[in-house]
Amino acid sequence: MIELLARAAFTVGMIFMLPIAAAGQFGLLVTLIGLFAFAFGWERHIDVQRRLVGADSSVFDQAVSDMTRLWLINYLWMLPLFALILLNYAGISPYLAVLVLIVAISEQVGNVAYNVSVVERRYHLLVVCVAAKNLLLFVLSVALIFLFPCQLSLRLILECWAGISLVATLGIATIWWARHKRPQDLVPDVALKGVWTQHRASLTHFFTGLLAVLVLQIDRLTVGALVPLDQAGIYFRHVTLIAFAYQFFSVASYNRCMPEILMLARDESVSAAQRRIRRELMLVAALMVAGFAGAVGLDFLTAHRFTMKWHIAISLLAIMLVVAQIRIVADFQTLILNARMQEKRVLLNQALSFGVGLVLLTTFTLNFGIYGTATATLVGAILYLTLNLAAVRMLHRQPIGVASQ
Structure with a gap:
């Protein structure tokens, strides 16, 4: 770590x-x-x-x-x-x-x-x-x-x-x-x-992994291609802060409770896994809110000199934090789906959200700059979460030990 x-x-x-x-x-x-x-x-x-x-x-x-x-x-x-x-x-x-x-x-x-x-x-x-x-x-x-x-x-x-x-x-x-x-x-x-x-x-593994990587990186590639470097710099300063928080979540939260959630979803019930996920999400959300409140407080105490010096926009940071939180919720849902052998459904959900997100990213970035990029990323994250939640709800009717292939 x-x-x-x-x-x-x-x-x-x-x-x-x-x-x-x-x-x-x-x-x-x-x-x-x-x-x-x-x-x-x-x-x-x-x-x-x-x-x-x-x-x-x-x-x-x-x-x-x-x-x-x-x-x-x-x-x-x-x-x-x-x-x-x-x-x-x-x-x-x-x-x-x-x-x-x-x-x-x-x-x-x-x-x-x-x-x-x-x-x-x-x-x-x-x-x-x-x-x-x-x-x-x-x-x-x-x-x-x-x-x-x-x-x-x-x-x-x-x-x-x-x-x-x-x-x-x-x-x-x-x-x-x-x-x-x-x-x-x-x-x-x-x-x-x-x-x-x-x-x-390894072809299937490669394309599955490539899609997962692109889902997380496509906004940065789009910004690098479509906006001036100074605007790209502002976007990357925000997104690297969020990526730092997301990486910390992966190590400190996701990897730590993954075995327990997988066992609950596989051996007990989806509801039991969801209860464990909700407890973890409350902790993650509290940490994110505390971090954002700290940034806002520091900006206020320095009379906005902090954000002006480092080119930080509180509104843009807020959008990205919401996107990160939504992705975290969606990642936890994939644990339940994977526990019930629903990898193909996860891949389909990723592909659909990526396809829609790519169109939105290109359109919004060209018309609204980096705020358009952040908004399109938010829409893509919401779509991915919605698809995962719909797939998990279907599992409530699936008996323990039965996996759809």
Whole structure:
């Protein structure tokens, strides 16, 4: 949790300390890095984990080694595409584009390190390496903010980020090479070795995950494409604060009570799961209201100097907080649906809300700027919650132990 918060603090700190236009550019780059780091991995770990959990360590290690060929193929065709997007969409120089590519690869390797360590505890040092990278980024950001605030620039941040990422990636590769086991013979059909076979095996997982990522990121991509950089900077300053709160919720609330809610929905009743969710939502809502009240109070006590200095709009922040709260409620409903094997319904609900939201985002952003973006995001979140609640209500009539496929 500490390293996740450190990474989030690094992002928030840089977006707030950079000039407003550079902040918009940095926020867009962070979004693109996350999107392509996900795409590089192709969600291949899900299929490998379910096939090989509990298998011999050497067989698991060989399967991960085989995955590297898939990643290399992905790099070959995705990196040029990413570079074109960076040069034409993000509007950065070729030098900065190379730095961003290094960071994106490192982020994907870090994701792999975490997924590998979940199955094989022998690789806990991989997570330690990723955590050290994020903590070092946080320390570096603090040093830059307090020691060299006048020299702070997008180029300097990306140089530092790429340098630390490169060292961390080499560290992860070294640990993997030292600890992985090489089997003499593999059990037939346990691991999928062919690159295209691996692509096909994880295709559904990839598109499901991609949709989930786009649902959360599409507003940022839309803002980056359709509004001036100074307006994008204002939007990213707000959205990173909300993302920080949302990430804290995921770690401190959602992940903590997820096993209990899943068991209640699966073994007892939907009503029992909903009661547990309501208790958790009251706590989350109280924390959000307290945070918003603190921001309003600080703005009042400083005679609006606080919001003027950091380009914070209380009304825009309020809309985004409501969106975050609605998404949190919807996320809890997906737990109930997943407990009753309703993954396809969740995917359909996401697809419908994403499709409607994309049309609204484009239209509202073009006509009303970043307030239009926030409003369209709110409508999309309400639609997703409504669809999930309707699906959960249908489960009240489904007996325990019966799952619709």
